[in-house]
Amino acid sequence: MNKQICYSLVVTALLLVSCTNKPKAKQNKAANTIAEQFNVSIHDTAALSLIAPDASFEILATGFKWSEGPLWVDSLQAVLFSDVPTNKIYKWSPKDSLSIYLEYAGHTGEGNKDSNRGSNGLLLDSKNNLLLCQHGDRRIARLDADLSDPKPQFITLADTFDDKPFNSPNDLDIDRDGNIYFTDPPYGQPGTKTAEIGINGVFKVTPNGAVSMLIDSLNRPNGIALSLNQKMLYVNQSDKEKPFLYRYEIAADGSLANGKVLFDFRPFTNQFKGMPDGLKIHKSGNIFATGPGGVHIISPTGKHLATIETGKRSANCAFDSDQNYLYTTTTNMLLRIALK
Numbered sequence: 001m002n003k004q005i006c007y008s009l010v011v012t013a014l015l016l017v018s019c020t021n022k023p024k025a026k027q028n029k030a031a032n033t034i035a036e037q038f039n040v041s042i043h044d045t046a047a048l049s050l051i052a053p054d055a056s057f058e059i060l061a062t063g064f065k066w067s068e069g070p071l072w073v074d075s076l077q078a079v080l081f082s083d084v085p086t087n088k089i090y091k092w093s094p095k096d097s098l099s100i101y102l103e104y105a106g107h108t109g110e111g112n113k114d115s116n117r118g119s120n121g122l123l124l125d126s127k128n129n130l131l132l133c134q135h136g137d138r139r140i141a142r143l144d145a146d147l148s149d150p151k152p153q154f155i156t157l158a159d160t161f162d163d164k165p166f167n168s169p170n171d172l173d174i175d176r177d178g179n180i181y182f183t184d185p186p187y188g189q190p191g192t193k194t195a196e197i198g199i200n201g202v203f204k205v206t207p208n209g210a211v212s213m214l215i216d217s218l219n220r221p222n223g224i225a226l227s228l229n230q231k232m233l234y235v236n237q238s239d240k241e242k243p244f245l246y247r248y249e250i251a252a253d254g255s256l257a258n259g260k261v262l263f264d265f266r267p268f269t270n271q272f273k274g275m276p277d278g279l280k281i282h283k284s285g286n287i288f289a290t291g292p293g294g295v296h297i298i299s300p301t302g303k304h305l306a307t308i309e310t311g312k313r314s315a316n317c318a319f320d321s322d323q324n325y326l327y328t329t330t331t332n333m334l335l336r337i338a339l340k
Helices: 045-049
Strands: 005-014 033-042 057-062 067-073 078-083 088-093 097-103 119-124 130-134 139-143 154-158 172-174 180-184 201-205 211-215 221-226 232-237 244-250 256-264 279-281 287-291 294-298 304-309 314-319 325-330 333-338
Touching: 033 045, 045 304, 057 088, 057 097, 067 119, 067 325, 067 333, 078 119, 078 325, 119 172, 130 154, 130 172, 154 180, 154 201, 172 221, 180 221, 201 221, 211 256, 221 279, 221 287, 232 279, 232 287, 244 287, 256 294, 279 314, 287 314, 294 314, 294 325
Parallel strands: 067 314
Antiparallel strands: 005 033, 033 304, 057 333, 067 078, 078 088, 088 097, 119 130, 130 139, 139 154, 172 180, 180 201, 201 211, 221 232, 232 244, 244 256, 279 287, 287 294, 294 304, 314 325, 325 333
16 A cells, blocks of 8 residues: 555635525525635555546535435436435536425425435436435335426335335435345434334345345445446445445345455544445446545455545535546535546
8 A cells, every 4th residue: 555645725615506496595604605624635546547636626515404315417417415304405506506406305295394304315217217215205216207397296116125114215226127226224213223124224126116135234234336337236334333335246136145344444433523324436446435534435346545535424425427526415515526
């Protein structure tokens, strides 16, 4: 491992306000500017093909309670992301800045507007439909409305296993055949206690709605992603005792085999805020995994290449379509970091 190279930069960004006809996002910050300090720490020279040591950071928006689940949507030329406690999905675009995209995003029904149990992970399927992990409604759902005219109307894709409701689906990915892989920790449950289902599992739902359990041995499964060739499944675990990134082989019959710890976050949990959370796979095959201190860039073999230090707990991340930028949902902020 090469000597760690740390670069510090101070970024001052304007708090962006929507100029669209959508409802304006409520701003919780009175100040017009926000100053934060960020670092890019290079642990291996292989990272230099992915990110520059002096990469630029931009604070695109702030004032959220817990931002999550960023998703770049080409047809909107915008990034969507959840603010879980406020039960909203926001939209940020270079053209229109920030706006509320959808209310009642994860907990439908009158009286649940500010239920603290909104949507979390977001994803597009092959038909450009928006898929959501919904904490309040405890399901994987599809938005039953056009992306350009969203309404809180949903179609349930999966809400039970063995006739027992899920805890609070958290993050998801989809393969080329339309199978959805998702995690179901208890973070949307009172006291974050496991509900009727009795486990905090990893599941798969097929296009015809059949649900199977893939993993029942993890205490806090969280972020999830398929490898580029879809032969591996990565799962981040937000467990204080076992803060690990796991890798599983996907067998021909769709089951998982040969699970192993790919990366151990324990050396970082005592130094930085946050736990392993969401993750995305770069076109290079490398893993961008949120965890203690920010976003960790990890090779498919488990080598730690770099850390994008965000200074606050980062919940998840997403690339734009060309992977020129990484968007991160970082506690109360939406950040954008330039990539190579």
